[in-house]
Amino acid sequence: MKRLAILGSTGSIGRNVLRVVEQFPDEFSVVALTAGRNIDLLGEQLKRFSPQVAVVLDDKLARRLRQQFVPGDHVEILYGADGYEAAATFGSADLVVSAMVGSAGLLPTLAAIEHGKAIGLANKESLVMAGEVLTRTARDKGVAIIPIDSEHSAIFQCLAGHRRQDLKQILLTASGGPFLDKPTEGLDDISPEVALRHPTWDMGPKVTIDSATLMNKGLEVIEARWLFDVALERIQVVIHPESIIHSMVVYQDSSVIAQLALPDMRIPIAYALSYPERLDLGLSPPDFFELGALTFREPDLERFPCLALAIEACRAGKTYPAVLNAANEVAVHAFLDRRIGFGHIAGTIQETMAKHEPVSNPRLPDILSADAWARRTAEETV
Ligand SMILES: NC(=O)c1ccc[n+]([C@@H]2O[C@H](COP(=O)([O-])OP(=O)(O)OC[C@H]3O[C@@H](n4cnc5c(N)ncnc54)[C@H](OP(=O)(O)O)[C@@H]3O)[C@@H](O)[C@H]2O)c1
Numbered sequence: 001m002k003r004l005a006i007l008g009s010t011g012s013i014g015r016n017v018l019r020v021v022e023q024f025p026d027e028f029s030v031v032a033l034t035a036g037r038n039i040d041l042l043g044e045q046l047k048r049f050s051p052q053v054a055v056v057l058d059d060k061l062a063r064r065l066r067q068q069f070v071p072g073d074h075v076e077i078l079y080g081a082d083g084y085e086a087a088a089t090f091g092s093a094d095l096v097v098s099a100m101v102g103s104a105g106l107l108p109t110l111a112a113i114e115h116g117k118a119i120g121l122a123n124k125e126s127l128v129m130a131g132e133v134l135t136r137t138a139r140d141k142g143v144a145i146i147p148i149d150s151e152h153s154a155i156f157q158c159l160a161g162h163r164r165q166d167l168k169q170i171l172l173t174a175s176g177g178p179f180l181d182k183p184t185e186g187l188d189d190i191s192p193e194v195a196l197r198h199p200t201w202d203m204g205p206k207v208t209i210d211s212a213t214l215m216n217k218g219l220e221v222i223e224a225r226w227l228f229d230v231a232l233e234r235i236q237v238v239i240h241p242e243s244i245i246h247s248m249v250v251y252q253d254s255s256v257i258a259q260l261a262l263p264d265m266r267i268p269i270a271y272a273l274s275y276p277e278r279l280d281l282g283l284s285p286p287d288f289f290e291l292g293a294l295t296f297r298e299p300d301l302e303r304f305p306c307l308a309l310a311i312e313a314c315r316a317g318k319t320y321p322a323v324l325n326a327a328n329e330v331a332v333h334a335f336l337d338r339r340i341g342f343g344h345i346a347g348t349i350q351e352t353m354a355k356h357e358p359v360s361n362p363r364l365p366d367i368l369s370a371d372a373w374a375r376r377t378a379e380e381t382v
Pocket residue numbers: 007008009010011012013014034035036037038039057099100101102104122123124125148149150201202203204205206207265
């Protein structure tokens with residue numbers, strides 16, 4: 001029985017993790033759950049999964065959540081940064097699922113690694129902000145970071161059983177999002193409702209907007225760079241609208257190994273939870289006769305400037321990726337709040353990056369201050 005601490009259990013990934021747990025009650029138990037503000041759903045999850053610790057954003061939410069429980073319910077309800085750290089480092093947890101959205105995931109994920117916990121990583125933003133710090137700490141502590149992002153799970157699977165020195169290139173696939181073929185002139189007028197409709201994946205709002213701008217793919221390039229310790233030059237984004245091939249690895253002999261599955265996050269989630277075993281989720285493989293064809297295109301960096309900005313930030317290194325990530329979070333929220341148009345997301349990030357004075361070989365405090373500076377600057381730009 002593997003004991004799980006799930007950070008972000010009320011989100012799209014968190015709920016899918018709990019679906020897998022529910023399907024395999026003899027394989028997994030839950031010792032800690034964390035949410036942000038959705039205490040109604042968290043309350044239901046606490047009753048269903050009986051963890052020992054639950055965490056919410058602030059004191060007021062914690063008090064409201066406690067009112068739902070009678071003395072004798074053995075769940076400790078904590079809040080804020082200390083609470084998230086307590087959940088991430090909870091003594092009996094064997095695996096910490098890092099599935100909060102955004103920069104909020106960084107400190108709990110780092111704390112879990114420092115405590116030697118194996119990580120199932122969905123929160124790509126933490127690797128974008130502090131890839132070097134997180135991967136070095138994981139190496140020092142002998143901690144495995146197992147990707148949950150479907151593309152990185154695919155790469156992880158394509159690398160298994162092969163010699164790392166034989167790797168030539170990573171082909172990171174992207175659906176292209178809902179605006180792959182929309183005329184560029186119309187992009188400025190897109191409403192949040194339209195941008196939130198993703199053609200192949202059902203995800204939380206931030207990652208859905210990131211998928212529409214292709215910033216998600218840019219963040220994933222940086223995630224892959226750190227997770228698999230490969231140079232940026234070896235990572236190529238490939239647009240693949242059907243989302244059946246989740247990524248590929250090219251080897252020295254020009255063989256290409258790919259991982260294919262229908263787009264269902266339970267597949268990479270279950271693999272991360274049960275690695276190296278595979279669970280029978282009761283899902284079907286792709287029906288190739290029905291699919292007929294799989295298609296591929298080169299990404300258009302002019303149409304999707306966010307992808308170009310992320311590649312630039314990855315190449316520039318230093319504190320640029322943290323600034324890119326923070327400015328993107330501010331711009332996405334501003335778009336969802338209708339304060340800026342869809343087409344201004346990239347401009348906000350670009351202006352913020354242009355004003356940044358980077359720090360070389362950043363340590364955690366440098367990263368956190370670059371993040372705070374970028375949020376203020378991007379907010380002013382908005
Ligand atoms: N969804 C996918 O299919 C998918 C695929 C690959 C990777 N990812 C990555 O997985 C992560 C989660 O994505 P998601 O789609 O599951 O997001 P989501 O549905 O928006 O859920 C986010 C989770 O984080 C919590 N949260 C939000 N702000 C927080 C804060 N300041 N402090 C603590 N907790 C906070 C939310 O709590 P409340 O809702 O209770 O406020 C919720 O539990 C992201 O990094 C995303 O890029 C997602």
